Amino acid sequence: MYTFSSRLKTFSLVLIVLGILGIGYSFLTAPKTIEDVEKILKEEEAAHGGHHGAAAHPDAEATVHDAELTPGEGGHEHTTQELHETVPQGDHAVEHAIHDDRGHMENLEKHVTASHDAEATHADEHHEHLEHVLHQLQNKPWSAVYVAALFFMLLSLGTLAFYAIQNAAQAGWSPVLFRVMEAISAYLIPGAIIVFVLLVLGVLHFHHIFIWMDEEVVANDHLLQGKTGYLNGPFFLIRAALFMGGWILYRQYARKNSLLQDDATDNTYYKKNFKASAGFLVFFIITESIMSWDWIMSVDPHWYSTLFGWYVFASFFVSGITAIAMITLYLKAKGYLEYVNTSHIHDLAKFMFGISVFWTYLWFSQFMLMWYADIPEEVTYFVTRIEQYNLPFFGMVAMNFVFPVLILINTDFKRLSWIVVMAGIVILCGHYLDFYNMIMPATVGDRWFIGAGEIGAILLFLGLFIFVVFTALTKAPLLAKRNPLMEESKHFHY
Numbered sequence: 001m002y003t004f005s006s007r008l009k010t011f012s013l014v015l016i017v018l019g020i021l022g023i024g025y026s027f028l029t030a031p032k033t034i035e036d037v038e039k040i041l042k043e044e045e046a047a048h049g050g051h052h053g054a055a056a057h058p059d060a061e062a063t064v065h066d067a068e069l070t071p072g073e074g075g076h077e078h079t080t081q082e083l084h085e086t087v088p089q090g091d092h093a094v095e096h097a098i099h100d101d102r103g104h105m106e107n108l109e110k111h112v113t114a115s116h117d118a119e120a121t122h123a124d125e126h127h128e129h130l131e132h133v134l135h136q137l138q139n140k141p142w143s144a145v146y147v148a149a150l151f152f153m154l155l156s157l158g159t160l161a162f163y164a165i166q167n168a169a170q171a172g173w174s175p176v177l178f179r180v181m182e183a184i185s186a187y188l189i190p191g192a193i194i195v196f197v198l199l200v201l202g203v204l205h206f207h208h209i210f211i212w213m214d215e216e217v218v219a220n221d222h223l224l225q226g227k228t229g230y231l232n233g234p235f236f237l238i239r240a241a242l243f244m245g246g247w248i249l250y251r252q253y254a255r256k257n258s259l260l261q262d263d264a265t266d267n268t269y270y271k272k273n274f275k276a277s278a279g280f281l282v283f284f285i286i287t288e289s290i291m292s293w294d295w296i297m298s299v300d301p302h303w304y305s306t307l308f309g310w311y312v313f314a315s316f317f318v319s320g321i322t323a324i325a326m327i328t329l330y331l332k333a334k335g336y337l338e339y340v341n342t343s344h345i346h347d348l349a350k351f352m353f354g355i356s357v358f359w360t361y362l363w364f365s366q367f368m369l370m371w372y373a374d375i376p377e378e379v380t381y382f383v384t385r386i387e388q389y390n391l392p393f394f395g396m397v398a399m400n401f402v403f404p405v406l407i408l409i410n411t412d413f414k415r416l417s418w419i420v421v422m423a424g425i426v427i428l429c430g431h432y433l434d435f436y437n438m439i440m441p442a443t444v445g446d447r448w449f450i451g452a453g454e455i456g457a458i459l460l461f462l463g464l465f466i467f468v469v470f471t472a473l474t475k476a477p478l479l480a481k482r483n484p485l486m487e488e489s490k491h492f493h494y
Contacts, residue, residue: 015463022456026141142207148457153191158320160185167277172488186472192244203233250280300442318355342415343494349414360401399430
């Protein structure tokens with residue numbers, strides 16, 4: 001039986017406290033009014049040595065100034081009426097001059113009106129821009145919390161899917177790792193509750209991560225109006241509740257059968273898990289795709305991709321497998337999991353390598369096809385990220401593909417614990433960035449940066465994840481001893 005060390009427990013609680021402080025700071029420092037935003041923008045302009053607003057339009061200022069001059073001040077010494085009074089009748093040249101002067105005055109009046117209209121339009125546009133930036137900066141702490149909450153919840157879901165695959169495939173190599181998988185999947189319950197609460201808060205307009213929840217936006221957007229049958233608050237939350245409920249139900253059922261199998265005299269509970277796992281995988285692959293559309297793709301509801309469900313799956317699936325490998329290595333280093341050998345680690349590293357390649361295949365397929373077709377509603381997704389998120393966008397590709405492939409392609413390296421841990425840390429950080437790139441461009445635009453909110457959210461959910469997982473490890477023996485494939489797993493060698 002594993003004992004949750006006081007040092008690790010303290011570490012997880014410290015992470016949670018630091019995370020709460022970071023998130024709290026980001027909410028407190030977020031701008032509350034347009035005046036706050038204007039102050040922030042002026043500070044940014046001063047820092048970059050730039051000038052915007054009225055100073056950026058000297059021609060407009062000059063036009064308005066000229067338009068406000070009186071005729072005498074503007075170089076016209078006499079008005080049209082004065083010319084009529086002082087010039088003899090019948091002088092055609094002078095009459096023509098008077099006519100020209102009258103036309104000039106009318107044009108001047110039109111110019112004044114147009115200048116004032118342009119000034120008013122510019123003021124309206126400036127106000128709209130300030131409101132837009134205000135919404136982006138207010139979205140930033142919410143988005144940081146949402147990205148981290150979603151990432152860790154889906155990581156545990158990926159682990160649960162891997163666990164179900166091992167049960168349904170009746171894999172002989174992995175039963176010694178089952179209790180680690182069950183412990184990681186325990187985070188699915190609090191993780192799903194947190195994400196569901198965030199979705200409810202969105203429907204209640206506490207945050208504006210999902211723009212289609214704003215009735216004013218929908219009223220002025222015919223494309224969103226056509227999607228209201230699917231993208232509406234009640235149906236959105238019903239789907240989320242059904243998906244999360246189904247995942248948690250399978251997790252609890254499989255965990256209960258696994259524990260009961262320890263003291264059973266036959267394989268009844270093992271067979272129940274086999275059947276339940278096969279059914280769950282069908283449910284999972286359908287609900288996972290819809291979840292990807294609902295919780296991630298709909299933050300930018302004008303954009304769509306038929307590959308997106310698979311792409312998101314590959315991202316959190318490899319993250320879940322990586323978490324299994326890293327926690328297994330930690331427990332092994334502490335003297336637990338005596339039957340885990342380098343062949344088990346090698347197989348986990350193979351999955352880390354293989355799913356990383358699969359993820360890259362999906363990333364490139366989505367990117368290449370959309371970039372080549374150059375359809376505006378599709379390619380805008382990548383244009384935004386390349387122009388405004390260049391470093392995290394391409395950095396994420398290097399972390400999720402280049403690094404794992406170069407390190408883990410070597411068979412011998414897959415057996416070295418420190419290399420697997422190093423590759424695992426890079427993979428987990430890279431896929432967090434992947435989720436960051438999926439959400440942030442649609443919610444905060446070019447106002448992104450990694451600050452207290454982002455770091456605090458990671459620390460909070462990492463601390464909560466560690467606390468829940470290692471608490472779950474203490475609740476049952478680390479070896480599912482009555483699993484019929486256990487002996488094969490104990491003596492597994494590759």
